[in-house]
Amino acid sequence: MHSDHTGHDHHIHSDHTGHDHHIHSGHTGDEHHNHVGHEHGGGHDKHHGHSIVEFRERFWISLALTIPISYLSMMIQMLFGYEVNFPGDTFLLFLLSTIVFFYGGKPFLLGAWSEIKEKAPGMMLLISLAIVTAYVYSTLTAFFIEGSDFYFELATLIVIMLLGHWIEMKSIMGASKALEELIKLMPKEAHKLDATGNIVDVSVEDLKPGDQILVKPGEKIPLDGKIFEGHSTVDESMLTGESVPVEKTMGMEAIGGAINGEGILKINVSKTGSDTYLAQVIQLVSDAEKTKSKAQGFADTAAKWLFYVAIVAGVITLAYWWTTGDFDTALERMVTVLIIACPHALGLATPLVTSRSTSIAAKNGLLLRNRTSFESAFRINRIVFDKTGTLTEGNFGVTDIHPTEGISEEELLKLAYSVETQSEHPIAKGIVKEGKMRDLELYEVSNYQNLTGKGLVAKINGSEIAIVSPGVLRENSIPFDVETYEKLAQQGKTVIFVLKENALQGMIALADIIRESSYKVIKELNKLGIETVMMTGDNSRVANYVGEKLGMTKVIAEVLPHEKSNNVKALKEGGKKVAMVGDGVNDAPALAEADLGIAIGAGTDVAIETADVVLVNSNPVDILSTLKLSKASQIKMIQNLVWAAGYNIIAIPLAAGVLMGAGIVITPAIGAVIMSLSTIICAVNAQLLKID
Structure with a gap:
């Protein structure tokens, strides 16, 4: 283990000055505009x-309308060997298909229009081109020109696309909505204590x-x-x-x-509305999901x-099959290419993985403020x-008690406990704790005095009891066990x-x-081959012992607060990827300098910039x-990207009909199933993400 210090003159405190403690000051939370439980809208239930x-x-x-369309379809009649022939049958088929086209296809048609306006052509425009082509051609063949209609393909295509998007949205929504569901379960009323201490039930909004x-x-x-x-145990599992x-x-x-x-608690309200922990967590989750990663x-x-x-593939497919065969086949191949090639x-x-990982993190008390990092x-x-x-609790605790001959360990602690109860010093708090x-009983204490820089003195049962530093013993030549x-x-x-x-x-x-x-995390990090560095303002002796x-x-050791960021910068030399773990207040510059800044000790104060x-x-x-979830997320993103890209490389040529000679034909409906399944597979794969 290497030990460095910056050369400042720090000394171990063996008297009542104790260690140098960080002061955890409050933060002002990010001001969010959504009022918890009322104005907060979900993002993932919209598409x-x-x-x-x-x-x-x-x-x-649309599914209900597709049943009679299928029955009236010429292709289905030929396939099952029956014939439907009555006055107006063609018009009825056209009417039912028109309803499915405009009603069932509306989300895709409107989505396509949005993509055109935003100059960002994508999935909705491709689907719309396919269904518009199928609908227009089918209508022309029904009333004006020779040819086979595609009403059955049109209806089944729209039904399958609607089903695919419904399943996909449910898959995406499941995890990210979990926190928002908590808001719905929040109490609408609270028991407010008025100036006289009486209980008045009021709306939570009025607090x-x-x-x-x-x-x-x-x-x-x-x-x-x-x-x-009050005193109680509180279940925070759903929140942290x-x-x-x-x-x-x-x-x-x-x-x-x-x-x-089981207990009754009386609470001073500190945060309401969008400033509460839960509201901020939901906002953080929402912000993190909107952040685009490099992979995205x-x-x-x-x-x-x-x-x-x-x-281009659709046009080439249409041209090829039209010149080598009939127009019906060419159009069917083109429509299938447009559907199956949807991006x-x-x-x-990656958004599916982003949504899932952000939600998992929040449920496990890991709030992701910077998605890329x-x-x-x-x-x-x-x-x-x-x-x-x-690495430490940040509070003094008793580690050793050494009584002299003739007094018990319990009696020694009882004397110190009774005197130190009067003090607010960190050392005193450790003894009182x-x-x-x-569960020791307190002696009655009188004539309490604070001896500045030396200790405390008080009277217990008429005897003077002093709690002092070793310097006082040396000054008064009082012998003690130096070793x-x-x-x-x-x-x-x-x-x-x-x-006494x-x-x-x-x-x-x-x-x-x-x-x-701390023992567990350092041991595990060392096993993973990750270097662990402790940086502290404490003197070398204390720091080396803990290290x-x-x-x-x-x-x-002996690093002043303003020097921490420079030390982090030095530790990044040689291409090292450095994370800094600190309290978010005193360590803010160092957290910002690190490749990954991790704030600990902030509790429910999540707005640490x-x-x-x-x-x-x-x-x-x-x-x-955090490290495991990051790695697992990366793996899932790569898996989804490889699958999505690989699917298109294989599916587009098949849809174009390269294997028609071998009897392998993909109809528009089957193309829609394959396209929907490719998305559902990505969604399911993302849902399998977990922290091992």
Whole structure:
């Protein structure tokens, strides 16, 4: 393990000055215009302006009309050996087919017009050319010229295209709508506490920041806020992916949409409307899905050219078969080419994966702010971690208790716990936390004094109890176990001493506790061959101890906040792809400099401009999930693009009739089935995406 530092004069704090802690300040969220639950519209239930319900209705009505069209069709009569002949049969066939053409074909005709206006010819224009050609020619043969009609092919083509788009839209919509479905389940009313503490049921829309609400057991939390009274466990699984219910108590944040457990919570509302966590997540998902990846840019260009390839192939096919055979065959081949060559699968190959991966990420507490950086995350080969609050919990915890002879470990902690309860210092909080965890009773404390830079002193049962740094012991020539103290200090721990009437009672060591999950993530990253670097403002002794314990590849210590981005830039030299994991506030410049900026420790504050990915659960293990999802997404995109491109290379010549001599003929209806299946295969493949 290598160790670097920038040469600044930092010293280990073994007195009450403790470590240098990051201060997590609040962010102002992006201002979104959609009001949660009311104005937010889905993107994926629309297709060229047509809803999934509309495609479904048009499909069933067109299918019903296609049954009599099939019965009246000359081709079906010949195939099954029956004959239909009555006055007006041709007109009836024309009438039913006209209804299917205009009613069932409307989404495609309007879509084609939009593509013409936008000068972006594509799938809808190709489908429309095919059905218009089939309809016009069939009408001419029915009333004016000799030839076979294509009414059966026209009707089945439209029915199959409607079915294909309906299935495809359902496939796309399933994942991306999941978060929006949560909004519908949000409570419409909340229990507001008035100035006298009485409960008044009001509409959630009427609540504003600063209002106080009460949440009963089993109810959904209506809005984001801070708990000011109560204790409960809260199920946030649908929002953050955290499978285990989270314990919530006074001073902690509550997320709107989470389900309250067995306790009663009183909450100060902090965010409403589009500022809430859930609304911001939905907006982020929507924004991420609109961001085009490099693969999507390639696919769009290919799809655009495919349109012209289809037109040219269709014209060549028509000309060839017309000169070598009859016009009916030539027209059928051309219509089949136009249908089968639709660039639909190619155009949707990457958006389908984008939609699915963004939704999976959000459900697992990974919020993707920069789609392009996320898609390149699998190339990362060096990850830089901030220490405090990222690899560690960011709070002091008791690690060692060493009582002197004649006093128990519990009694020593009880004395320190009783005195430190009066202090707000990070060291004091660590001792108080340990005392509460052990359920120790407090002594009655009097005459509390803060000895600036030295410690605390107070009276317990008439005796003077002092909590001091080692400097005080040296000044007063009070002997202590120097060997044990030095050993603890070498590990980067802060050591305090407890005196009773100037007699040493023992020492207590504290440290910024390393997260259990940090061990796992560093071990896994090392296995993957990804270099792990810890960058911290702490002194070399503390940094090296933590780095060695975790198994980091490299440690860079004593770095001032403004120097972090320069260090990241240096780590990118030699073509290294670098990710930076930090708290999103103090580490903002470094996150922006990195190839992939990952914000951790922000909790439900998702509006971190410099981060590419926000880890909502503040769990370093989610870094592995980010890298895995990025790689899996890339694989799915490549699979879909290869399939979509390969399908067109094979299908267009078959549709043109290159194997007609061998008896292999693709009718327009079969062409429509194949084209729809190619898109559905891409959609299903995208739905199979998951985090291993």
